[in-house]
Amino acid sequence: MAKSSITINDIARELNVAPSTVSRALNNSPKISDFTKQKIIEKAEKLGYNLNMVASSLSRSRTNTIGVVIPFLNNFFYSEVINGIEEIAYNKGYRILVAQTKDSFDKEKEILRTMSATRVDGVIACLSSETTTTDHLRSFSAGGIPMVLFDRVRFDFSCRKVVIDNYSAMQQSVSHLARSGYKNIAHLGGPSSCNIYSEHAKAFKDTLKKAGLPLLPQFHLSTNLTEEDIAEAVGIWLNAEIKPDAIITANSHAALVVSKLIREQKLSIPEEIALTSLTCEPALHFVEPQITSIELPGGDTGRTSMTYLLNEIEHGEQKNDTTIKPFQLIIRNSSFRNK
Amino acid sequence: MAKSSITINDIARELNVAPSTVSRALNNSPKISDFTKQKIIEKAEKLGYNLNMVASSLSRSRTNTIGVVIPFLNNFFYSEVINGIEEIAYNKGYRILVAQTKDSFDKEKEILRTMSATRVDGVIACLSSETTTTDHLRSFSAGGIPMVLFDRVRFDFSCRKVVIDNYSAMQQSVSHLARSGYKNIAHLGGPSSCNIYSEHAKAFKDTLKKAGLPLLPQFHLSTNLTEEDIAEAVGIWLNAEIKPDAIITANSHAALVVSKLIREQKLSIPEEIALTSLTCEPALHFVEPQITSIELPGGDTGRTSMTYLLNEIEHGEQKNDTTIKPFQLIIRNSSFRNK
Structure with missing residues (x-):
């Protein structure tokens, strides 16, 4: 195997630094900055250099700090x-530092x-909607720091994951609308590169089919969920020959914007158009x-994620499994016709 | 002066540790944990040990990371x-880590x-509403890390501060309501231990007086702004003999709760009761x-705070001054009578 023959010299050449710098970095010398160390570790990992020794040599003193990465x-x-997360962490003497990616892969x-x-x-971490690869997660893990993913995850990266049952959330939302007599159900979805939104999309199609309802292609839109995207989608739908009589939005902000746009058109909710959201606020x-919504188990997701992370930090427990958290559909007046 | 005679032995005795531990900590030895170092530095500072030497000896390698502390x-x-903050920081190669105090002094x-x-x-940092002293800020500064305070600040701590003109925000809100013909104006305020809310309170009284309007004691409530506090205040006001015809809330969440409570009582906004908020969302x-609200200059406050911090980090600029940021009153339908 070519990989086993990778040396410190190869890494140095690739990065245009001295071999002694690479050696110092991999031996965690205080003379090398943490940023340079990380760059060298990433390159070493990419080239296939054996990092297990490195990871163990980077024996860290505990800081009792947990990093949390979220989109917003x-x-x-x-x-x-x-x-x-904080409920569990503070009791165990850990502090939380949070960073936002703003859904940018580069920031992540x-x-x-x-x-x-x-x-x-x-x-x-909850991954950005732009994240479609896992090299950066592997590089991070090569440094020996445990990681748990939640909500927006990559199943091709080995670690514990805590997710919501997005498929069922959509399934229950569609079934509720179908039972209430709505027939032309539209879905304002998010970018399909992200696991959440692709699961929503699949459930939307499957459930309409099962309920014997039509799936008009223009009633299933995959957007970036910006206010412009939302206004454009609603504009298309309300001016079409066949209008939707119910709209399911990917998140609560989209639901608020849609609700305002519908009211501005003097259409009544839920009589003329029903509205439900797949997240709540x-x-x-x-x-x-x-507005009717899916109530997500945020606190529960955080507690479980932190418990898993502590098991790995304190007891070295390494697993690659996925925990699916339950949710509740709360029916409010936006989808409940009084006839 | 007794303080000048403080020695390492005194610090060691107070903390019940070996003098060698104190010495190592103050010389930033890698053998001592950062938590122990911080404890020893705090005790040294409290006893009046000369920390300037310590601060300079703790010469840090840059991490290019900025900590941001907010209540929520x-x-x-x-x-x-x-x-x-991130707009300025990312361009200069700095990353942001955020922590929330949940308005707890201990967490801060x-x-x-x-x-x-x-x-x-x-x-x-924006201080917690429980924070009424500055010892912890002084201990932190003794470690030689620059700090800028914004919004909720302590004027008895020396550093640069960026604040909103809270007095004028209330003054303009009251004047707007008075000009629109409202006479019994009530104020749902926050805890007066916090600079923002004490400034609101002073401006409320001053401006009512200037406008020749009555200040009924029960119309000026200082609360913790929980949903229970808000419901109790509104309950008292709507059941009183003299009811307010306008309510100014300390923040936007309180405004949303009050708006819902008023609508549930079948009172019309703004005809029977006007509503304005001192923050927006x-x-x-x-x-x-x-809902009419004060639009706070959040982005501008962040950019200025980060610029000041960078001046101190990169150019050693140390100042003790306060920058007051302007705001806008945006009048919406909740306080605009069509008669």
């Missing part, structure tokens, strides 16, 4: 997850490098009518 | 501030210790009627 700070579900890579450099004891209770 | 992650204003102290241990290059646009 200002989000009800993620803040509930972090509250759950930089944040993982930063967390490695600041010597966190472990990381809990308190604002859904403050608008009229209140 | 799930908050529109703080997330806008962080977006502003622990988080600052953690940030010190994880070797951030600087900290930008997108949900204020989604409810009917949309």
Whole structure:
């Protein structure tokens, strides 16, 4: 195997640094900055250099700090997850530092490098919607820091994962609307590169078919969920010959925007159009009518993720399994016709 | 002066550790954990040991990481501030790690210790509503890490501060309501231990007086802004002999709760009761009627705070001044009578 013959000289040549720098970095010398170390470790990993020895030589003093990586700070579900993580963490003497990727793959890579450099004891991460590969996760793991993924995960990366049953969330939402007599159900979805949204999409099609309802291609839109995308989708639907009589949105912000756009068109919710959301936030209770939604188990997801991470940090337990958390569909007035 | 005679032995005796441990900690030996170092530095500072030498001996390798401390992650204003901080930081090669105090003074102290241990290059903080002293800030500064405070600050701690003109925010809100013909204006305020809310309270009284309007003691409530507090306040007001015809809330979440409670009582906004908020969030646009609010300069506050911090980190610029950021009052239908 060519890989076994990789030497420190090969790594040095690739990075245009001295072999002594590579050697010092892999031996965790204090003369080399943490950023350089991480770069050299990543390159070594990419070239196939045996990093097991390196990982163990990077024996860290505990900082009792856990890094949490989320797409956005200002989000009800993620803040509930972090509250759950903190519940477990604070009792065990760990502190939490959070970073947001803003759904950028590049930021996600930089944040993982930063967390490695600041010597966190472990990381809990929800991946950005742009993330379609796992090299950066493998590089991070090569540094010997445990990781748990939640919600938006990559199943081709080996670690413990905690996810929501996204397929069932969509299935229950469609079934509820079908039972209430809605026939032309539309789905305002997220980018299909992300596991959540691809599971929603599959469940949407499957469940409509089972219910004997039509799937019009234009009623199933995969968008980036920006306000512009949402306005464009609603504009198309409300001006079409066949209009939807129910809309399922990928998240609660989209539901709030759609609700406002429908009211501005003087259409009544739920009589003319029903509306349901696949995530929740308190604002859904403050608008009229209140919006039906999937209540995600944020706190529970956070507690379980932190418990798994602690098992790995403190007891060296390494697993590659997936825990699926249950959710609740809460039916409110936006999808409940009084006829 | 007794303070000048403090020795390493005194510090060791107080903490019940060996003098060699104190010496090693103050010389930043890798044999001592960062947590122990921080404890010893805090005790040394408290006893009056000369820490300038210590601070300089703790010469840190840069991590290019900035710690941001905020009361809550799930908050529109703080997330806008962080977006502003990140705009400047990312361009300069710095990464941001965020921690929430949940308005707990104890957590604030622990988080600052953690940030010190994880070797951030600087900290930008908005203090918890429980914070009424500055010893923990002084201990943190003794470690030589630059700090900028924003929004909720302590003027008795020497550093650069970036704040909102809270007095004027209340003054403009009251004046707007008075001009619109409202006479019995009530204020649902926050805990007066916090600079923001004490400034609101003072401006509320001053402006009512200037406008020749009555200040009924029961119309000026200082609360912890929990949903229970808000429901209790609104209950008292709506059942009183003299009812308020306008309510100003300390923040947007309180405004959303009050708006819901008023609608449940079948009172009309703004005809019977006007409603304005001293902070904003997108949900204020989604409810009917949309709620008048102060638009805080979150992004601008973040950009300025980060610029000041960088000046100190990279150029050693140390100042003790306060920058007051402007805001806008946006009048929406909740306080605009069509008569």
